[in-house]
Amino acid sequence: MTSPGGTPLPWTAPAQRAVTGSRLSFRSRNRSGRGPADAPDGHDTLPARGPARRPRIRPSGRTARRETRRRAPWALWVPGVIAALFLLLPLVGLLVRAPWSGLPDLITEHDVREALFLSLETATAATALSLVFGIPLAWLLARTRFPGRSLLRALVTLPLVLPPVVGGVALLLALGRRGIVGQHLDAWFGITLPFTTAGVVVAQTFVAMPFLIVSVEGALNSADRRFEDAAATLGAGPWTTFRRVTVPLVAPAVAAGAALCWARALGEFGATITFAGNFPGSTTTMPLAVYLALETDSDAAIALSLVLLAVCVAVLAALRARWFPGVRRLLRGRASRETPLTVGPEEGTR
């Protein structure tokens, strides 16, 4: 394999490689005989391959986006600015008209503090309930197959678009004293939900839990399931895998969903007033207190609104911070997160 002069030639190396046996015969057989055309694709045999589903088109897409950003047309600038003003103006109005001098007194009033703490407590309880029951449901929707799963997924997220008042009425019919379940709760256990603080939590959970489910289920669907395979080969059963691998992998989405869920519960009005009524101290949450105050004392209403606004801004700031990267993604790209709601082609084929 050397030239007559004894020096190795650059092109001898490939030839040498080819002669070393199995390599050559293997390749040539493949070319002549049953070639790759007969062979099924790799993903036929490995359905859970993550990277195959995500083609790498990012770099080009990113540059293209940067270019369009540089030359934004006026036709988009003008309505965009109007939209921004429209969204900001009411907040400005709130700040301008706020009775700043009397604010400390208004805020420290007993009723206000009562409503604020009730709101914080119930929203936190609703979020906790949503986590305890919502994450398992998201997992079931994402990881198991059962008849009617697609329909269930659609129905579960219905409260996202349902008018909250309708939700409140529905809750009354189901869990009210004469409701289909509520009458038994009352008769057998003496539990009454409507017009109680527990009822507030139920109403808030009903309205807010879908935010968590959608967020977590989307993350579970896009998570690389081969990590769960890896956990299984290391001796982890399904429950251990769920706790120590699956949940940590989707933790950003859980945090994001929980934050949105909490914010939604905090602002809940329609379902709460319908199902739980408006009883100061037990069911009058902040939004209800704002509405109530507006009828009698508009300064108090503004002060209450400012408190809620401050809480929401604080939450938003926390969301934007580093420890909630999932929320930023969620807030930035809602459209991509919406997909799990619809029945995609991949659901059908599985």
Added chain:
Amino acid sequence: MTAGIPRTAHTGLPETGMGMGMEPESGTAAGGLDARVTVRRGQFVLAVDLHVAQGETVAVLGRSGAGKSTLLRTLAGLLPLDEGRITLAGQVLDDPAQRRFVPSERRPVGVVFQDYLLFPHLRARDNVAFGLRARLGQGRRHARDRADSWLERFGIGELGDRRPGALSGGQGQRVALARALATEPRLLLLDEPLAALDSTTRGEVRTFLRTVLPTLSAPVLIVTHDPTDAEVLADRTIALEAGRVAQA
């Protein structure tokens, strides 16, 4: 260790109806792997007979789509057999005829996945300790100590605190191998152990595997598309084509 064991890898398999019945396979050491694998995926049929003796390293060579990964998944317990039987160290792991199937988490099988699949939320040490805790039921502290000694043994003892994202390809490979071996598997499966590496690291990792694999008493099965890797790392190579063994 492999002396005296006939190296029988059946080349041609009957197209249909495995005519072998339930008679025990001959020529397998007590600690070895004995697998008769049939899996159907639509048009594609994987039908492979495989025997790997204790301490032996066998490479399964084939192009993508030849069924290598499917074979590996059946052995790991991630995919049940349609027909056939998998026996490891005398224990039946999968036998659909007798409705026996040992799920992945209860098989003494270690797997090094193609792109390692180190858990990104856990440090290198905890990745290795994961199996010690899950499979061997060790306490957290003990498992971590053991994990550290495994990393030490593979020359990356100082990387225990790193997360997988901060590891190079070669380092990740070592952590993945430590994680798989720490559970003391009786069969080690390597899925394209060098495919994810650049050419420089490839040589380094190949050398590393060449020193580690012969020291193992468990049978080792390497799945690869690269004939060079197969030759360098394995005692014996089986070529897989369209779900069949093409060359022993």
